[in-house]
Amino acid sequence: MRRISLVTLALLGGLAARARAETPDRPHEWNAEFRFSTVYYPDADETPGVGPVGYTAGGVPKSSSPFKAIYGSKHRLLSQLEVDRDLWQGFGSLAVGGSIGYAEFYGHGISAATLEQGGATSSFHVLPLKLLATYRFDPFVPQGVPIVPFVRGGLDWVVYWNAMQSGQISFLPPASQADMPALGLTTGVEGTVGLALVLDWIDPDLAHDIYDDLGIARTSFVLAYTDQIIENGPGNVIHAIRTGGAAPIPVIDLSARYFEFGLDFAF
Amino acid sequence: MRVKWLLLGVLPLFAGVARAQYGYSTLTVTVDQNPTQWPSGSAPPLYVTKAGCREALTGSVTPGVNGVQLGIPEADVGATAFWATDSSCGTPDGGATFNLTLGYVDTQLEYVVNVNGEQVVSEATGLSDPCDDPSEPNGTLYLCVALPNVGSVYYPSTPPWYMQLIYDMRPPPAPADVTATAGDGQLSMDWSFVSNGITPDHFLVYTQKDTFGGCDGGIAGGALYENFGADGGPTGSPGDPGDPSNWSGATQQAPAGVTSAMLSNLENETCYDLSARAFYVDGTPGDYSQPVAASPIEVLDYWRLAHQAGLQDPGGFHCASASGGLPPLALALAGLLFLRRRRSR
Structure with missing residues (x-):
């Protein structure tokens, strides 16, 4: 074990030395980041007031929260694209930007008459829009340190919609679709901590060519953890003002916590 | 040359x-x-x-x-x-x-x-x-x-x-393996189609409110089937209610290569007969498929199930709704633009 540790240390030392020797400080102002999470699952069933429901699946009686009953408990893919611009570069860099993402869930509905699950499918979609501020601790990258810790925080606006098998937005009968559409917005905040591994040292010549040809100053692999609280949001402040301080109506809780990974391009 | x-x-x-x-x-x-x-x-x-x-x-x-x-x-x-x-x-x-x-x-x-x-x-x-x-x-x-x-x-x-x-010069074969899946006010219809070497231009799906007790086994029992030829096509007798060309329900077109159709705006708990046939580009019709019958049912999807379970979210984007958030989003975007302009000066 000790020998392995020594070998690992030697390897890391060698990589650091190589990175130290061959990671130039290329000017950049923008970052584009593609991130993916394979463990995304919103807290829809944690929405206040929502309790379990009973139904049967294959003749077997079951009881579950609504979201889990229809879409199961399997995590889904969340894909996001973020673009931000450095506002300040000093001891690290501070950037602000925006991001857009998408995730979807598919499942089978439950017959209202028999409460048996199956047949017609149903889908739930989320489209997170974010305003984010990111601090990247990267003053030592030019000195060859390939690891860049970062923290990120911001405001979230998550558009959601629930569709029937035909793709039509669901609604609550007997109300018409215009009255109670399964299309809305939940707002909130989020925070992220993560590490970016600068990849340029793997092939400095290629990194140099990418900079010359495409203007990409730095390419990094990103690993992060995000915690979201998306259960109401700023809209309720206005709602409270307009209604004289009335308590907001609970909306779908789309909070989530997930690991994510991706690639960051500084240019 | x-x-x-x-x-x-x-x-x-x-x-x-x-x-x-x-x-x-x-x-x-x-x-x-x-x-x-x-x-x-x-x-x-x-x-x-x-x-x-x-x-x-x-x-x-x-x-x-x-x-x-x-x-x-x-x-x-x-x-x-x-x-x-x-x-x-x-x-x-x-x-x-x-x-x-x-x-x-x-x-x-x-x-x-x-x-x-x-x-x-x-x-x-x-x-x-x-x-x-x-x-x-x-x-x-x-x-x-x-x-x-x-x-x-x-x-x-x-x-x-x-x-x-x-x-x-043969007409298109009849679609086969027709199935219908019940949805909320809708029926999803699927079929298979084995061409005789010629790609059809499109399919047409025919519907009618069932008059044969098809959803009660009438079709399988032969009541409707007897009105169709051995290949599933209609016998052609005028006014024959088993002939889809006499069906009064809406028809729906599916392009070539698509062997499914979604029929919407149907009445829940009402039995419908469904059939399909292919057409060549010049309008030559094929035989009707063997009809199937199914009833749309009210389906509880997540939105409905969650509201039954206590969800109060009314949906929508307007600010008066609980989930209203577009105004703050607009304000934030405006602020960002303002900062950028100020910085560019």
């Missing part, structure tokens, strides 16, 4: 069977002499006969120096061959190799053959007999083009030195 010889040399490699990719109920064949190679009026007239001069044509034929137009009705189509030939009907039928004259080297007699407006032969083409293949199913039309013998100089006649155009 070199290109021409090259084409003539390569053509035998492609000669043989050229199968149409679509079906027609009527073919209009035009054989035109290339006026640039053979001035109008100087070429021998063309005639069209049926099955190598064995039978007279029932289609309309217009012989002339400017070509032949032949309208072949569907009723006249069988496992037989139509020929465009010269006035002497020089296409002996009986198995002997038939070598065609393509013209003098200098004049390069050419013919352009159009079928329903689409050019299928653009080069002087010969053929060998027999052109018709008995193994092909009934309903297949063979179009064999024989050109007049106008000289003593012949192109090589090495077999297979002929052009055989096969047009499948």
